[in-house]
Amino acid sequence: xxxxxxxxxxxxxxxxxxxxxxxxxxxxxxxxxxxxxxxxxxxxxxxxxxxxxxxxxxxxxxxxxxxxxxxxxxxxxxxxxxxxxxxxxxxxxxxxxxxxxxxxxxxxxxxxxxxxxxxxxxxxxxxxxxxxxxxxxxxxxxxxxxxxxxxxxxxxxxxxxxxxxxxxxxxxxxxxxxxxxxxxxxxxxxxxxxxxxxxxxxxxxxxxxxxxxxxxxxxxxxxxxxxxxxxxxxxxxxxxxxxxxxxxxxxxxxxxxxxxxxxxxxxxxxxxxxxxxxxxxxxxxxxxxxxxxxxxxxxxxxxxxxxxxxxxxxxxxxxxxxxxxxxxxxxxxxxxxxxxxxxxxxxxxxxxxxxxxxxxxxxxxxxxxxxxxxxxxxxxxxxxxxxxxxxxxxxxxxxxxxxxxxxxxxx
Ligand code: CTP
Numbered sequence: 001x002x003x004x005x006x007x008x009x010x011x012x013x014x015x016x017x018x019x020x021x022x023x024x025x026x027x028x029x030x031x032x033x034x035x036x037x038x039x040x041x042x043x044x045x046x047x048x049x050x051x052x053x054x055x056x057x058x059x060x061x062x063x064x065x066x067x068x069x070x071x072x073x074x075x076x077x078x079x080x081x082x083x084x085x086x087x088x089x090x091x092x093x094x095x096x097x098x099x100x101x102x103x104x105x106x107x108x109x110x111x112x113x114x115x116x117x118x119x120x121x122x123x124x125x126x127x128x129x130x131x132x133x134x135x136x137x138x139x140x141x142x143x144x145x146x147x148x149x150x151x152x153x154x155x156x157x158x159x160x161x162x163x164x165x166x167x168x169x170x171x172x173x174x175x176x177x178x179x180x181x182x183x184x185x186x187x188x189x190x191x192x193x194x195x196x197x198x199x200x201x202x203x204x205x206x207x208x209x210x211x212x213x214x215x216x217x218x219x220x221x222x223x224x225x226x227x228x229x230x231x232x233x234x235x236x237x238x239x240x241x242x243x244x245x246x247x248x249x250x251x252x253x254x255x256x257x258x259x260x261x262x263x264x265x266x267x268x269x270x271x272x273x274x275x276x277x278x279x280x281x282x283x284x285x286x287x288x289x290x291x292x293x294x295x296x297x298x299x300x301x302x303x304x305x306x307x308x309x310x311x312x313x314x315x316x317x318x319x320x321x322x323x324x325x326x327x328x329x330x331x332x333x334x335x336x337x338x339x340x341x342x343x344x345x346x347x348x349x350x351x352x353x354x355x356x357x358x359x360x361x362x363x364x365x366x367x368x369x370x371x372x373x374x375x376x377x378x379x380x381x382x383x384x385x386x387x388x389x390x391x392x393x394x395x396x397x398x399x400x401x402x403x404x405x406x407x408x409x410x411x
């Protein structure tokens with residue numbers, strides 16, 4: 001894979017040599033394009049040494065342009081990755097300006113573009129940056145991260161560049177060609193989002209799930225090389241690149257779509273907030289408000305997770321437990337009752353869990369548990385996938401495990 005790696009002027013540029021190494025380990029050719037301000041944070045000498053190619057930075061460099069013009073470079077790229085991506089470069093790409101070599105390549109390329117933002121948390125949450133992020137995502141540019149945690153400026157929050165290995169893994173899966181990864185050659189089925197249980201043609205019962213956690217899990221599984229089927233309830237999210245998405249509405253539709261996809265699956269992760277009950281009958285015409293009170297008769301929806309865990313040949317099955325109290329106790333009960341291999345428990349409420357970009361979790365299995373403190377759903381998903389992969393190989397035999405080290409620390 002040919003990667004144009006754009007490096008812009010943020011402190012996270014010091015991680016760029018490591019990122020280049022991770023991309024090259026996966027077999028990529030990396031051509032670095034630096035902006036002038038990036039040179040303030042990392043030297044072109046170091047980058048030239050790790051990339052094995054002269055660094056490009058000046059649009060008007062006659063010698064370099066004669067060897068490979070910016071247009072040829074834009075064509076050469078299978079992916080353009082900018083890491084770290086500053087608020088400034090995001091704004092420049094949004095505006096369509098091309099004042100330097102990197103933004104000119106972004107305008108001239110037909111390859112997928114991915115940005116790994118890195119900036120102070122206030123700059124990241126600034127409405128202008130968030131509006132730019134939305135525009136970029138809407139145009140199909142992949143935004144990888146940022147992570148949440150301590151920042152170079154001494155503050156805590158969202159804005160850290162994600163770790164080079166995660167960026168490399170994600171980028172490798174953008175072009176459809178699978179890279180290396182813990183789940184290479186494995187099939188993972190994920191359910192995500194809420195379900196809608198119709199009452200009449202205009203009304204339904206649903207819940208506050210945004211689908212963000214399930215989508216992040218599907219993305220993290222793709223980044224680890226898995227073939228991923230994402231069975232999704234109605235959400236307002238972009239499809240994670242590299243996944244096969246099956247859109248459904250009701251619990252019964254989700255049950256059918258999941259069972260249709262599960263046959264040769266190795267791992268099943270049920271992240272959807274499936275309705276437990278649905279109206280017994282769907283009224284054909286819109287219900288009129290004739291009486292002072294009305295009641296709806298509800299019946300149980302099929303339990304997708306329990307039904308998959310009970311299959312004769314069941315995949316490694318992971319459930320979620322969203323609880324408002326007694327989180328560990330209730331989750332362990334569900335682990336046993338539904339006969340799961342693993343359960344991911346988290347607290348939900350008005351200001352945690354649902355429809356947020358961050359989350360924390362306690363993962364439980366027979367005889368053990370592991371706590372993950374609050375981080376972005378993207379980072380949490382990466383940790384959860386690594387942990388699930390580790391247990392999957394431990395339980396289902398390690399002979400098929402790709403020769404990679406399983407990293408399970410959560411820092
Ligand atoms: N689940 C499912 N099908 C359902 C209901 C839930 O697959 N019909 C899955 C969810 O995706 C999640 C887990 O089961 O992985 C949640 O377990 P559940 O016991 O249903 O949780 P709650 O609905 O929160 O249960 P309770 O109200 O009893 O706490």
